[in-house]
Amino acid sequence: MVPKVRFLLPLVLVTGCTIGLSAEEPVSVGSPLAGHLVKGVSLPPQGEGYVLLRPEEPTHFGTPSLVGLVQRVAAGVARRHPGGAPLVVGDLSARYGGAHPRHRTHRNGRDVDIFYPMLSLDGRSEGGRPYLHLGRFGAARGGEQGRLDLPRAFSLVELLLQDPETEVQWIFCERGLKARLLRYGVAVGADPEVLFRASWVLQQPTGAAPHDDHFHVRVFCSPRERALGCEDRPPHWPWVEMKEDSARPNEGDDQLLTWIGEGGL
Numbered sequence: 001m002v003p004k005v006r007f008l009l010p011l012v013l014v015t016g017c018t019i020g021l022s023a024e025e026p027v028s029v030g031s032p033l034a035g036h037l038v039k040g041v042s043l044p045p046q047g048e049g050y051v052l053l054r055p056e057e058p059t060h061f062g063t064p065s066l067v068g069l070v071q072r073v074a075a076g077v078a079r080r081h082p083g084g085a086p087l088v089v090g091d092l093s094a095r096y097g098g099a100h101p102r103h104r105t106h107r108n109g110r111d112v113d114i115f116y117p118m119l120s121l122d123g124r125s126e127g128g129r130p131y132l133h134l135g136r137f138g139a140a141r142g143g144e145q146g147r148l149d150l151p152r153a154f155s156l157v158e159l160l161l162q163d164p165e166t167e168v169q170w171i172f173c174e175r176g177l178k179a180r181l182l183r184y185g186v187a188v189g190a191d192p193e194v195l196f197r198a199s200w201v202l203q204q205p206t207g208a209a210p211h212d213d214h215f216h217v218r219v220f221c222s223p224r225e226r227a228l229g230c231e232d233r234p235p236h237w238p239w240v241e242m243k244e245d246s247a248r249p250n251e252g253d254d255q256l257l258t259w260i261g262e263g264g265l
């Protein structure tokens, strides 16, 4: 039984010297631990290669770069592995971000959970689900059956790291599964650049659950989002250019007052 949850509209304090918010554009504000989301976009309940785990809950909002990334990589995995079960996508952020009842992060539209693609004992493709915990060799634990679908899981990682539009900062996963994914990538002759990036980006987080039932993906701000006030936190990977969109909006007080006058809050 899932407890009834409540998503609170975060209190937004506005000062004339903060970020250049535009009345029209979505932006991720602050950190994944203490931020919120302005005009987040919704990931549809299902699309090519994925389904939302909890479509009835308002936890499917993110920045355009995150939502677009999920749609592109899910479609990519589906096309590479025809007949595969759709990826199961868990929480993004609430409509306005802020505190999330199931997570310490997921507050500013740049985090998404994707459950591990699985194979049944007889080799059928399945979506993962919460609490289907995997051991470090990829087999389901705790009386459950099935194992990690390594080809589909590696394709997902590869597509996340090769996406032409969105830069991924972290793919949190249990460290034994990371080792299996890297070993699989070497065995199939994956692009060395992908393996190099994966060796950094795949990470078992410290001070949090080991992530043995899902990948937790966090993205950097896009250049446009950065110009609008989205803030990246370290680490910044050497292959990611931390540039801003050259079409930076007017950030002056006049612009801010105009925006407030138009009902921007």
Ligand SMILES: [Zn+2]
Residues within 6 Å of the ligand: 103, 106, 111, 112, 113, 216, 217
């Ligand atoms: Zn997560």
